[in-house]
Amino acid sequence: MDIIKANTSINFMRQRNTALIISAIILLIGVVSLVTRGINFGLDFTGGTLIEVSYPAAADLGELRDTLTDAGFDDFTVQTFGTARDIVVRIPADQDDESGADLSTQVLNALSAATPGIDLRRVEFVGPQVGQELAEQGGLALLYAIIGILLYISFRFQWRFAVGAVAALVHDVLLVVGILSIFQINFDLTVVAAILAVIGYSLNDTIVLYDRLRENFRVKRKGTPVELCNLSINQMLGRTLMTSLTTLLVLIALFYFGGEIIHAFAFTLIIGVIVGTYSSIYIAGSAAILLGVSKQDLMPVAKEGADQPDQETEVLPERFRRGGA
């Protein structure tokens, strides 16, 4: 069975301007959302207290708020979590008060006094200092991952590819973060993990494409970089779609059956895989071409004359738009 017919030749490179415009639009919306609405940072980064409680029957949120107000809390939010019986109470970190660890006990006591038979699901308390450190660590992790990958690709391929791959990567991360902001997904540590996994996945796709591009540059005697790029994308299309399909299948299973806690993680990865697949088709190749990847760049330093491909191919700017295999 084939999803992609043998010898498909879709002219991806000709669509790449359209693709760039679409990317730009989504990116713009994402950035606008990031600026105006910001990221819905979770407890891990803001610090604060979270208490999840399970009620025997659907809980009355208004009543619950009154109970907590009567108990002397003024700054808190109450939400259902997954089902109407699961309630999450969030209390923001108090910068001056160091005794935040006791808050959860007080909240729980107040709630169980009002409604007997409630079941404590979880408590999370993160001090403001810890929150800041976790945020720094998360940021550093993203940075180091990108640097490490940049170095590896420069070493295995060539710097233009490395820059192309990182361009695709930054594109993906920005898009994903923008979408997280648009949907106001709770951005916690698991989401950082998901974004790093997206980086890994997106690169995986990009590298598979570059690998084929390099091979085609070396083996094919004819063809402009644009044509070869198109050819490579088409050759890898079956694989790209198949792998994305299997990964999406497990992620959807995780999203629907993995429980509420893993929701944001699974959502981020689903978006990431879709965006990563799209970018490896439309962005990664275009980026390398725009940066002027040529056959010479990829020639092994010393090779027997018999294998020497045509050295005269040049990258001509006006041919970019024609493309086509």
Place this chain on the structure above:
Amino acid sequence: MNRFPPWKYALLIIALGIGMIYALPNLFGDDPAVQVSSLRGFELEADLPNRIETLLSSADIAYNSISFEPQRLLVRLDNPDLQARAADLLRDSLAEDYVVALNLAPSTPGWLRVLRAEPMVLGLDLQGGVHFLMQVDMDAARTQQLERFVSDVRTVLRQGNVRYRSVRVDRNHIVAEMRSAEDRDAAMRLIERELDELVLESRDGSETFNIRASIDESILQDLQQTALRQNITTLRNRVNELGVSEPVIQQQGAERIVVQLPGVQDTAEAKRVLGSTATIEYRGVDEQNDPFEAHRTGRIPPQSRLYFMRDGSPILLSRTVIASGDNLVGAAAGFDQQTGQPNVVVTLDGVGARRMLEHTSQNVGNRMAVVFIEHRPETREVDGEEVQGTRRVEEVISAAVTREPFGRRFQTTGLGSATEATQLAMLLRAGALAAPMQIIEERTVGPSLGQDNIDQGFRSVLIGFVLVLIVMAVYYRVFGLVANLALTANLVLIVALLSLLGATLTLPGIAGIVLTVGMAVDANVLIFERIREELRNGNTPQAAIRAGYEKAFSTIADANVTTLIAAIVLFMFGTGPIKGFAVTLSLGIATSMFTAIIGTRGVINLIYGRRKRVQALAI
């Protein structure tokens, strides 16, 4: 022809065999068990199993087995009902020196345990429990140390007959104000000789002669490290009060301590216990009166109080406290340099040293006792309602004869063994919380959520796995089935490695496994697509298989290395559960390379490799 040399098949079979053996323990469930361990973390007595056996059989509680390790004893039972009864019985009958905790012991068969095959450890988010991150207040610890030195400096100056205006703590230094330059020089010589931990500096004004002393940086670091270790010891003692079966208490970074208490649901109680206090007191022994007589008649001499030794025998101690835990700077077990006997060397601060010297000068030949005092949290029933409070528990942990007067540093000898010396030193240290601590992070997962997480986690792995199997089989037919074999083997290997490494499985860890399942087939997809391509280019099936595997290899390697980089960075920077995700992801990448490349090739070679003529491939 595509053939594998026999050694490659042998390698595959061995790897899979080992994988299956070490993955196997995860299929067996848990036995309800009761764990008995020593309250102070000492080794258990060898006759304890017999005592427990007698206790259980006299109460008609049937048990499966009693396994005895020097640190703990496990009684396995058939059901939770018996478990609860046995725990109640043991808690009531055993002396207060034991911790009795409910536990779930993996029911791994003996032959697997011989091979050290154990099931995966479940993280707190899966089995429920409390995670605390505690910050040790090092500024306060430093101030404490400085204050101790202030009294030491005063003592040294007084003993050396050097007059001074004042000695006080000024931010990170000690400042000693002197009356003249001569006094200052004399003082500096004295302090330098007696207290070499201090770095001295003269600070003269127009009319003032000052000495500024600070604690040597490396010594300060040592002191802080000691303070942290001391706090860990103290915490460990307190956690034992809670009856937690497998607590984790370890240092994180320079100033933090992680406390993990699996299975604890009452976080309020856990916080109270962690914050509870213990201390020690040095008191003189009343040698004039007979303690047994006093205990029997209840007539206690007015200047004395009745205490009990750890073996239960009574002892009369003076009402005056010589020194307490606040005065204790350090206690270390070692060996007497002259006699070679085990000893405990105790260091007191200036105030304690002065009082100790006063006492010992007048009491040579008499005994001096150490009382260990703890405020243990407990729940009492008052008028049918549960009231939580603390109970003061006092016991005499040592009573030794004073041979000569001493002050700041002294040793206790005449201890039965090196173990006893270690125990005494530990108890002494437990009496002093070296630096204040506060909880800066808490993560509690209730048991119902833990169970939900396990159920949902495994369900999503299963569903995702089956979906991928179906898609692969439909899309790549025979080759897809082979890839499915590899995927299954991959799952077995991941579980085996996680069990073997003793890694902790968390919910994000399960997510890592799910993601690996999705991505592991990528290697096979790459190979199979390449084989199809080679077939379309007119290659023979055998050549296509060979070319497919060979040409796809470098692509797979490059792609996996980059994912691995992301996973390793995640491991280095991640904390707690995120680390779990990084671990399963990295392991999954490594094992998938093995199963998807060597594994599938081996099976494909078995199917197609031996045939002389292959017409078409089912791909």
